[in-house]
Amino acid sequence: MCFVYILYTILMMGTKTENRVAEKSTAAEQVYNALKRDIITLQHQPGVSLTEQQLATLYGTSRVPVREACRRLGQEGLLTGRPYRGYSVNHISLKEIGDCFDLRLGLESRALELAAQRATAGDLNRLSNLATIEYTYHDWDSYVEFLDRNLDFHIQLASLSRNDRLVAVLRDLLGSMQRFFFLGLDLGDFASEMRSEHEELVALLSSDSPDLAIGCLNRQITSSRDRILRALIEDRIDLPIG
Amino acid sequence: MCFVYILYTILMMGTKTENRVAEKSTAAEQVYNALKRDIITLQHQPGVSLTEQQLATLYGTSRVPVREACRRLGQEGLLTGRPYRGYSVNHISLKEIGDCFDLRLGLESRALELAAQRATAGDLNRLSNLATIEYTYHDWDSYVEFLDRNLDFHIQLASLSRNDRLVAVLRDLLGSMQRFFFLGLDLGDFASEMRSEHEELVALLSSDSPDLAIGCLNRQITSSRDRILRALIEDRIDLPIG
DNA sequence: CTATTGTGCTTTGTATACATTTTGTATACA
DNA sequence: TGTATACAAAATGTATACAAAGCACAATAG
Numbered sequence: 001m002c003f004v005y006i007l008y009t010i011l012m013m014g015t016k017t018e019n020r021v022a023e024k025s026t027a028a029e030q031v032y033n034a035l036k037r038d039i040i041t042l043q044h045q046p047g048v049s050l051t052e053q054q055l056a057t058l059y060g061t062s063r064v065p066v067r068e069a070c071r072r073l074g075q076e077g078l079l080t081g082r083p084y085r086g087y088s089v090n091h092i093s094l095k096e097i098g099d100c101f102d103l104r105l106g107l108e109s110r111a112l113e114l115a116a117q118r119a120t121a122g123d124l125n126r127l128s129n130l131a132t133i134e135y136t137y138h139d140w141d142s143y144v145e146f147l148d149r150n151l152d153f154h155i156q157l158a159s160l161s162r163n164d165r166l167v168a169v170l171r172d173l174l175g176s177m178q179r180f181f182f183l184g185l186d187l188g189d190f191a192s193e194m195r196s197e198h199e200e201l202v203a204l205l206s207s208d209s210p211d212l213a214i215g216c217l218n219r220q221i222t223s224s225r226d227r228i229l230r231a232l233i234e235d236r237i238d239l240p241i242g
Numbered sequence: 243m244c245f246v247y248i249l250y251t252i253l254m255m256g257t258k259t260e261n262r263v264a265e266k267s268t269a270a271e272q273v274y275n276a277l278k279r280d281i282i283t284l285q286h287q288p289g290v291s292l293t294e295q296q297l298a299t300l301y302g303t304s305r306v307p308v309r310e311a312c313r314r315l316g317q318e319g320l321l322t323g324r325p326y327r328g329y330s331v332n333h334i335s336l337k338e339i340g341d342c343f344d345l346r347l348g349l350e351s352r353a354l355e356l357a358a359q360r361a362t363a364g365d366l367n368r369l370s371n372l373a374t375i376e377y378t379y380h381d382w383d384s385y386v387e388f389l390d391r392n393l394d395f396h397i398q399l400a401s402l403s404r405n406d407r408l409v410a411v412l413r414d415l416l417g418s419m420q421r422f423f424f425l426g427l428d429l430g431d432f433a434s435e436m437r438s439e440h441e442e443l444v445a446l447l448s449s450d451s452p453d454l455a456i457g458c459l460n461r462q463i464t465s466s467r468d469r470i471l472r473a474l475i476e477d478r479i480d481l482p483i484g
Numbered sequence: 485c486t487a488t489t490g491t492g493c494t495t496t497g498t499a500t501a502c503a504t505t506t507t508g509t510a511t512a513c514a
Numbered sequence: 515t516g517t518a519t520a521c522a523a524a525a526t527g528t529a530t531a532c533a534a535a536g537c538a539c540a541a542t543a544g
Contacts, residue, residue: 110348
């Protein structure tokens with residue numbers, strides 16, 4: 001291994017990853033958040049066409065902030081915009097679900113590998129506070145918040161890798177994957193199964209068993225994917241294949 | 243393994259990954275390309291401040307297309323924009339180089355793993371055509387084109403995974419990493435060392451040795467990182483650490 | 485002398501008017 | 515009847531004018 005990289009590795013032990021500050025809400029930011037939420041919760045269903053003017057009146061602003069929001073969401077994989085022809089909400093295909101989970105596996109595995117090398121005891125303590133998530137059955141708002149906290153846990157876990165770039169990519173990916181959980185599934189089952197997984201993961205990390213933790217995470221992500229796929233099939237929810 | 247995923251896997255064997263069509267050049271697209279090129283080649287040096295108006299006059303257009311280009315480049319990690327305060331070209335720190343290479347390792351490893359399962363003989367033939375890259379020593383234009391083709395090779399290799407999402411992320415990442423090669427290094431050495439690596443990789447893939455191929459790729463990426471880090475140190479190029 | 489507040493300048497944020505492109509439709513012609 | 519062309523409608527792409535926000539610096543009160 002290159003001696004420079006050893007130096008680099010040592011330096012990284014001490015660096016702090018920047019915590020994203022809450023940015024002040026500009027109109028473009030608000031439209032971005034609202035539109036993203038509405039797409040994720042399927043208020044705008046996959047495949048429907050959206051025009052800038054339409055969204056502008058819907059969210060009470062002009063076309064410019066809408067435009068910016070649409071471009072961002074386009075890059076995150078929730079929208080597709082064709083020049084001079086407007087936007088359409090991306091379809092959720094079986095292929096896309098598989099692609100996203102494959103990518104997620106790669107990213108989170110790598111992040112956890114790095115996190116095991118770099119995380120401190122204090123980091124793990126702070127993380128364990130996020131691990132336990134309350135959830136009341138069949139309450140929609142509660143479920144939305146549960147998903148938010150679940151996302152946050154995975155982001156914070158990845159942040160222990162101290163790799164800002166990786167975390168940024170993962171944040172976008174997990175954000176757009178939230179949509180999968182709103183496909184008309186029986187949501188209760190998911191939450192109850194996912195609850196204990198976080199604690200298991202933190203425990204393995206705390207006991208300094210990186211390989212076990214990575215295996216555990218892989219099993220969890222894989223089973224999450226399979227839960228979704230199985231539920232889709234069993235509930236006979238029609239999705240495009242490719 | 244979930245039975246549904248087995249079905250999914252079989253289906254994926256036959257799917258074709260969409261080839262990105264060359265989009266017609268709108269002004270925003272042109273500014274994006276020009277600005278990206280100028281940042282990568284360090285015409286705009288790391289750390290300098292840029293204003294929308296300044297860029298608009300520089301590239302001969304109005305602020306709107308410039309704005310869009312800046313937002314895209316911001317999301318790709320080349321620029322940082324602070325609200326009401328303009329943009330600045332991101333610094334290249336040792337930490338960022340390390341972060342990017344770590345992420346790249348994770349992404350390309352995963353892609354190659356999938357590619358080994360899914361690629362056909364025809365795919366590998368087509369790829370091997372891209373593997374050999376001509377390069378004339380100490381010719382700047384030639385070196386730029388060499389880097390472009392090197393990028394293309396890695397993108398096409400990753401495309402064999404049939405995972406569009408992964409490819410999109412990798413494309414952005416590798417694009418912003420191009421900048422590392424323009425830090426005033428002796429470029430000739432890099433090119434000559436990198437040339438044979440592609441062929442070795444394709445050969446291992448063709449001989450159906452996925453594990454060897456992944457190991458080979460990992461060594462190549464790691465040594466590429468170390469070449470850059472070592473050259474930076476030896477040439478005494480001052481970079482921020484964190 | 486220090487801290488705070490106000491003022492002005494710079495730059496982005498937003499709205500709106502206009503240009504350009506795409507696509508569908510109607511019509512003329514073979 | 516089929517095809518090609520011209521035109522109209524709808525949407526984004528671009529430019530510009532104005533509003534809002536941040537920051538530096540000076541003036542002022544303590």
